[in-house]
Structures are given as structure tokens and as C-alpha cells.
Amino acid sequence: MDKNLKRMATMQRMQITGLELFYKKGYYNTSVDDILKELSLSKGAFYYHFDSKEDFFIQIIENLLVRRIYSMLIEPIEGHDNALELITNCFENALETAVHNELDYGFVLNNFMNEFNGRNENIMKHLNDILKIWEVNLVSTIQKGKFNGHIDRHVDAEGVALYLMSSYIGVRTLMVENSPSARKYRFMAQLKHYFKSIEVKQSAF
């Protein structure tokens, strides 16, 4: 069983370094040798554990990327509290970690979708699945908010979800280059403005 442990450890190491480099330099711009050099491993080791570069990346998606998105954007908004508050806090936290990223390259999922769109249908399918899960989750959170009386019953949940996803993806891109901290602050302020326009009017006077 010790063998199996070693196997898992090596594969894990490869995937972590792989994601790091793919995120930093892009998939097509990162050679398998780049990753191997970083780990002091050989071609043989790589192709012993993975069928191909593509297979390697898909495993990274399933093992690392999915979980990352889940813990960052999906799990935090599950629950029955005030939906808008949950989402606000979730975005706040997600953007905060982005601010503290030494080298930030934007929203991982978005970067990869951008790179593979029209180039690799197979990988695109996997990435799109994650996005869809996020969307479904946002929609159901907003629906819950409508039932709970925190959100105006007339709002289009799918529309709100789309608008939230859009703005998040966009601001993550814009935070990369210029004063991420200030942009985060500005963004959150506008998000709250927007939320005011869709929450139930507390008291008609």
C-alpha cells in the first residue's frame, strides 16, 4: 500500500505544479518539460502517470479546479440566510483573496475558457460544467431569497445570476492590472447599489 501512497503523492505534486504553471503561463504556453523541470522529474514519470497532456489537464480540472470553485463561490452561498448578504460576503471574500495574490492572472476558470474556446471542445465541456454549476447555484440562492422575502418577487433570478457572474468575471480581469484593492472596493459598492434595486422595498411610506 506504500506504493499507492507514493503514486498519489507524485500525481498530486504534478497536478498542483501543473495548475500553477498553466494558470500563470497558459496551457499551450507551458510545456510538459516546464512542469517536470520545476519538480525535478522526467518525461518517463509524467507519461507513466498520465496518458497525455490533455488527460493531465482534465484531471487537474476534476481534482483541483472544481474544488477550488466550490469552496470559493458555491458553498459560501448555500444556506437559508439572506441571499443578497450571502452573495455579498462571498464576493467580498473571493475578491479579497485575489487582492492578496502576489501574481494574479484573473479568474482561473475564465482564463482557461478563454484559452480553450474554439480550440479544444473536450476541455471546454469540462470547464463549462463548472460554470453551469455555479450558475445553477446562484439561481437557486436567488430563488430562495425571493421566497424568504429578501428579494423582490418580480425579479428574474436567471437574469440576476447572469449579471452577477458577468460582473464578477469582468472585475477579476480588471483587477489584474490596476490597483486591485481600489477596484475591489469600488466594485463592491456598486454591487450593493445594484442589490438595493432588486431587494424588497422595506417600507412603503
Added chain:
Amino acid sequence: MDKNLKRMATMQRMQITGLELFYKKGYYNTSVDDILKELSLSKGAFYYHFDSKEDFFIQIIENLLVRRIYSMLIEPIEGHDNALELITNCFENALETAVHNELDYGFVLNNFMNEFNGRNENIMKHLNDILKIWEVNLVSTIQKGKFNGHIDRHVDAEGVALYLMSSYIGVRTLMVENSPSARKYRFMAQLKHYFKSIEVKQSAF
């Protein structure tokens, strides 16, 4: 002078096809030969007109990309009419052309920034400049709106501009894969919601 005309024509042809392929397949994934094959031209012709692949791309940015962004996102919001209406119409039109794009790969500028971020500082600078021009223009349009009495005097113009850019960049990405037309519709509806939250309250009754 005929020589000069031919020169310009060839360079123009190369750049148009170049942008097309770079947009479709990405810069690093498109070889100079790919472009030349499309045009039935030779390596010699390419390196006669351009110093390098990078020089070629920068000229594409200056000659084609800048103008495209200008005519699509900048010029339409210049003027002294209702700022929010100008922006709404501008986004409406920009997204409509995206809907009708047979093969859509998202917001060109965003795609390229994504690809070059952390990889080519020189090109990034050029792309960032375009983004900055867009931002400055949006901010000044919103400022005008505040003076004209269409937008609440208390709103943060930079914040609104950032939020608008973010959501536009994001929705263009999300329109690529799934039902662009429906998403455009939903997006525009939410944009109007948002705008309602920052326009001056017409009548307090």
C-alpha cells in the same frame, strides 16, 4: 505611387487575416505560416513588410483593434444626451453584433489581454491603453450625466464605469457558449435595473 498602394494593400490584407486568425485561435496558437497560407503569400513577403510576429501584432492593434473599439464602444457614448441612455444603446448594439457573429470568441480585447497577461509586457501595454481610453470615456460620460441631471449627484463615476466595464467583459464571455441572444436580453434587463438605482429620482411623491 502605385507601388505604395500595393504595399498598403498587401499589409492591410495580412493584418485583417491576421486579426481574424489570432482572434479565432489565439496569438501563440496561430503560426505566421497559418496566416500566409490563408493569403497564398510567402514567408518572404511577411518579413519584408513586418519586423517580427510581435511587431505585426502591435500594428494590428494600432490599425484595426483600436478603431474597432472606438467605433463600437467609445464614439457611441460621446455626446450630451442622457448618459444612461447613450450607454444602454451602445451596449445594446455592441452585444447585438456579438449575437450575430457566426463564430464568437468573446470580447476581442479581453481575450488578448487574457492571453498576454504575464507573458508579453509590451503588447499588454498597448492593450491596456485601449482599455484605459474606454474607462476614461465612460467616466467622463457619467460625469456629464451627473451635470446634466440624469444621474444622481452622489454616485461614484469611476465605480459605475468599472462596474459597467466588468459586466460587459463578463457577459461577452458568457455569451460565447450558451444562447447568446437570451443572455443579451437578460443582461440588458438587469443593466436597466442597475441604472434605475443610480439615476436621479424623478419625482418624490
Added chain:
DNA sequence: AAGATCACCGACTGGCTGGTCGGTTTAAGT
């Protein structure tokens, strides 16, 4: 202890890429 299997090594291959360069065609100037 012997054999088998695992985990890994690294030289190698074939295909592609950005860029070079000596040469040829085309057209303008005189």
C-alpha cells in the same frame, strides 16, 4: 532470496515554429 511489478529515467523522434537569406519577378523611372 528470487521474481515480479512499480516508479521513474533520459535519449530520441517527428513535426512544427519564428526567423533568415539568396534569388526571382514586377513595375517605375529615365
Added chain:
DNA sequence: ACTTAAACCGACCAGCCAGTCGGTGATCTT
């Protein structure tokens, strides 16, 4: 008609990349 230079050709080069394969030492099984 002749010169000259612009516009273009395409074989070639060096370097890189994904993937292959014959081998080797470590570890487990019996």
C-alpha cells in the same frame, strides 16, 4: 531599352514540443 529597387518566393536553420521506449533501481510478494 535599360537600370534599379520594391515586392515577393521558398528552401533552409535552429530550437522547441508532445509523446515513445528500452532500460534501471527500489520495493513488494511469495
